[in-house]
Amino acid sequence: MSRKWSSADIPDQSGRVFLVTGAGSGLGLETARAVARRGARVVMAVRNTAAGEAAAAQIADEVPGADLEVRKLDLVDLDSVRAFAESFDSGLDVLVNNAGIMTPPRSLSPQGHESQFATNHLGHFALTGLLLDRFQGPDPRVVTVSSLAHRHGRIHFDDLTGERGYAPIKYYGQSKFANMLFGLELERRFRAAGSPAKSLVAHPGFSATGLLRASNTLIRTVGTMVMPLVTQSAADGALPQLYAATAPEAEGGQYIGPDGKRERKGAPVVVQPVPASTDPALARRLWDVSETLTGVRFPLPAAAS
Template structure:
């Protein structure tokens, strides 16, 4: 039964006839969201780097939903050429109702994308920005949604505008927070521009609280501590509830959704809080312009006044 105090997977409406893309869908929150969407009748494109892992995830989903309509969409957000190819392939679908930007990396050693960007900013933001920009025309056909996953780590974060590419220094935790602030700023600016242009596409943000997923594999001892605390945090399935609400529930354009329990760490999904800097129009516009310049991909949406 639906939870009247907030949104859970029980609240996901029927998705028959719809098609959704979920990035990073072979594990963690992306997998759980894909599982629920497929069970509700959606066609789900699992956008992943590794075909074998995607096929294993699809096999797991079909164990519970034998009639699930699933397909593998090759996508490596650390390579803009792969992002372009994925968008072109996805655009051949009869329809796309939502793009769920879930894929991300968290606090790895200093690594660079195919184009030489710092990995966390490159994958978590620039890859998300590029894929979204390329699929906006397709999403407009169905009055679709763009879902962008941020994190509570965006609070207190700041973008190092003079060193976005980590050429002068690298603190992996600060860089992760900055990438998640970029996600939040992107939703804010994308929503403003979509509405200013009269686009039928809706942009929505979400965060999972703290959930046990493979994303924390670079955390070392802290990952072990979080595993020991799992009874007090979100399960992976619970962590997917805000994603599912943002993708399928009744939402406010430009809204932000996450767990409603103490400090938004766990619990049923509902409206979540954004730090003040995540709604700074000057920062958001600057990030947009920088993202266009770095990716070479322009969504073609004029700035909102």
């Protein structure tokens, strides 16, 4: 990237199908809007269908003739993920694993998993595996949205649910670290299978989205005070995942984030994940645990050690 990339650089996406999770607001809405503008068919997967329909109407007002479909998907519930995948009868070019929750009080999913790990990682892991046979075209991609918080995360294999040591930030970091491990391991498995598909990871820096407003009271209060000083808009925050999803030069296994100071703001560039998240052995361990917890087995071989 020799110059700053923007949404104006998105190539024509006519004939391509995008599935964007969490497309009712924030980064997901901006991602859906940007690719719809370039001619893509966009499936907007949302937990709240009323909010999703309102978001789709907003896009349609701005993009006459936009090809949009709103569908219900609650990533915290693996039954919802399976039902969504079973009813998804379209081919798929790009899956953007964008939806997420941040620092709520401890709660468990219907299947008994900690809610952030369930929503941010396990739901997307299962969704990706269940939709692999829908991928089509010469350049299929999976883009998984991580966070700067992955730098401070680790996988608490001995306490995945937080029963013995839950702290909202700690378990948010776990889920975002899991996103990074998953995205990079998926790319290794695509390569081992000789697949044309690419897996990339992106992060939005510090972006003004509803994710912060939905977090716990302390994070929300502090965030509201400093947000205008340190954040960028959701539209700018979506640029790294849009680059990962659409730029012809983007390569599998890349991690895309803002080019500004400490990656908080700016135009999308290739950035470096924390070294621990590039550990294939750790990624394989998480992959095996994730297959067990979700019951979803990917038809992809593990990469050679």
